[in-house]
Amino acid sequence: MLPSSYPGAMYPAIAAEFLSNGGVAGRSRGPALCLQYGAIVQGRASSMSKCLAPGPGRGRGQEAPSLRRANVLVFVRAAVRATVHAALFAAAVAGQLARVQAAEVAVPPQANGATATGSATGWAAAWGAALMVPPAKNALPERGDVTLRQVMRLSAGGSQVRVHLSNLHGDAPLVIDAATFAPAQAGSGRIDAARLHTLRFGGAPGLRLAPGAEAVSDPLPFPAAAGQDVALSLHAAALPAQQSAHVAAHATQYVAAGNQAARPVLEGARTVTSWFQVSGIDVLAPGLPVLVAVGDSLTDGSGAGLDANERWTDFLARRTGTEGRPALAVINAGIGGNSMLRDDIGENLLARFERDVLARPGITHAVVLIGVNDLGRLHTGSQETAATRAELVARLQSGWLRMAGRAHARGVCFVAGTLMPYGASSLYRPAPHNEADRLAMNAWLRTAPAFDAVADFDGAVRDPAAPDRLLPAFDSGDHLHLSPAGYRAMAQAVPLDRLAGCRPAPPSPPAPPGIDMEDR
Structure with a gap:
């Protein structure tokens, strides 16, 4: 697995080798700029005749195998020749680009074209899933x-x-x-x-x-x-x-x-x-706002009925229609069992945030609910001490700031979701000091200035008589996941009024030094 610092890991691999004699558009974890048959396409350096492959540093390139022995002067001359060649064969270029047009989807994040009101290209995600x-x-x-x-x-x-x-x-x-x-x-x-x-x-x-x-x-x-x-x-x-x-x-x-x-x-x-x-499935709908929700099984919908569309994101999508609000696309990028910091079930959220959230066409808002599995797996393991608990809370907070900063750098409004109670869960069996960690995380989430809004899921579903537990009507039965009624309550907790007028906050400060953001 490539480290997240590698530029190509910041967005998904895009291209395909089409089963025809038309253009080939292939890519692995990062784009290579190639000239083939008079058309410039994104592709694999190994499959093209003249390519610049992505290098280890952001914004820099290294020579692909066919150019590895070439010096800078030779490359400049080749580039000039390529430019002249492209001009002479402009018609052929246009035809070839039309054939590979369909492979344009996962362009680098900065070229996504999202604005505060929707995609500048007109394409907007209407359904999606994290793989x-x-x-x-x-x-x-x-x-x-x-x-x-x-x-x-x-x-x-x-x-x-x-x-x-x-x-x-x-x-x-x-x-x-x-x-x-x-x-x-x-x-x-x-x-x-x-x-x-x-x-x-x-x-x-x-x-x-x-x-x-x-x-x-x-x-x-x-x-x-x-x-x-x-x-x-x-x-x-x-x-x-x-x-x-x-x-x-x-x-x-x-x-x-x-x-x-x-x-x-x-x-x-x-x-x-x-x-x-x-x-994913996109629709052509200029100006359509796109909200991407990401997290673990609480977003993925454990406890929802089969073919019933009862995840909280499903209720949120229906809420926008029934309340007469402007249209809003809602994408669910949750993965059951996912963590922010560790690769347990699926890649950790910090590693997949660019691909599964920010690279969605037309994204304008991100709602993030994550951390229960990070906390729970620590206090069911053998490494829990006061020091490891404090370190985990600090690392989770740093991770939240990192995701908010990534979103704001793309002009995306960032909404933090508070962690819901799981006090009676037989899976994680939290002790009072573990509940104290959850409460500390929620207090921080509710007041951190780095977020554009907060969805207080905890406040919406907890039992007022026992706030470390889910309200019985909202409990799926395992005291961790929600019933359909609970997911409906979560959807009601998303502050749509705040989202409608959201303007992203300034980029968040960098994570404190010495904190490893991602476990591998």
């Missing part, structure tokens, strides 16, 4: 010739859509040779055949995604509505053994043998409850 390597029990056993029909609910509408496919964690290429998009009936696997559309990638019907790569489809004319269920059907000719998945979809998905991407109902399908190889 991880699934446990063996959740991974698909198939290695190819399989159709995945995946159902998602859009949080916002627009005039066109585009889909993000991902092989982020793959150990082998992902090969898709057919992909369709259509309205869906949630929980049934049936699609509206009259509105079935074929997805294309750089003009081709399929693509080949190298390990670590992500690609975006060509824009598809598709009038989409907020709250609409849609189905993405992919025929995978080759599926890596190590897949990229969101395990807890809380929605029924379908897997069937053969190429059935265009069938209204899959024959011989089995059901799963995870999303695979897809990280």
Whole structure:
């Protein structure tokens, strides 16, 4: 795994090798600028004839293998020749760029185009999921010739859509040779055949995604509505053994043998409850604000019903419509079991914050709820002392400041969520001094000037008679996760009025020296 200081780790790998004779757009963990067939594309230095690969320092480059022996003068001359060549073949360049247009999705964060009111490009995330390597029990056993029909609910509408496919964690290429998009009936696997559309990638019907790569489809004319269920059907000719998945979809998905991407109902399908190889769906909706919520299972929705859309982010998306407020896209980037500081289940939040939150098209607001697993795993382990508890609290606070600073540097409003009680949890069994740590964290979160707003989730769901515990009506039964009523209460705690007029605070001060921000 690359360290977070490596510039390419600040945003996801983007490119794909398309299954056609058209442009190739590949990238690993950082972009390389390459000249091929008269078009400038982002790609892998190893696959291109003339490339500059990303170097270890921000904003600097090192020569790729084909230029490694060249001196500066030779490179300058080559650049001049390349410029002249591009001018002479302007028409060819335009044609080639049109073919690779679909691979533009994960541009470096500073080029995302987000503003305080939405994306300057017009594209806005309407659905998304954070991906991880699934446990063996959740991974698909198939290695190819399989159709995945995946159902998602859009949080916002627009005039066109585009889909993000991902092989982020793959150990082998992902090969898709057919992909369709259509309205869906949630929980049934049936699609509206009259509105079935074929997805294309750089003009081709399929693509080949190298390990670590992500690609975006060509824009598809598709009038989409907020709250609409849609189905993405992919025929995978080759599926890596190590897949990229969101395990807890809380929605029924379908897997069937053969190429059935265009069938209204899959024959011989089995059901799963995870999303695979897809990280986002965007809509064309200029000016649409995008809120990305990130955290652990409390954001991912443990305790929510199957196919019921009962995570707190689902209730928040519905709240904006029922209260007559301006449209707001709400993206859930939670991962159950996630921590801020350690790689336990999924990458730690500090490591994935750029990719899973700030790189979402059109992002304007980030709501962060994290820390219960960090605290809980310490006091269920063997290393808990007064000193280690104090150190953990300090590191969590530094992590919050670091994320707020990253968000503000991108013009994104940052909302901190207070940590909800788990006093009766049999998983973490907190003692009184552990509860004191949670209360200290919440007191700091409520008053830290680095945040643009606070969502007081703790105040919304705690039991007034026993504030170290969830209100019984909001308890899923394990005294840690919430019931659907509890998730509805969380959605009500998000201060939408503050968000509507939010202007990001100045960048947060740097973390205190000597504090290691990320455990590996």
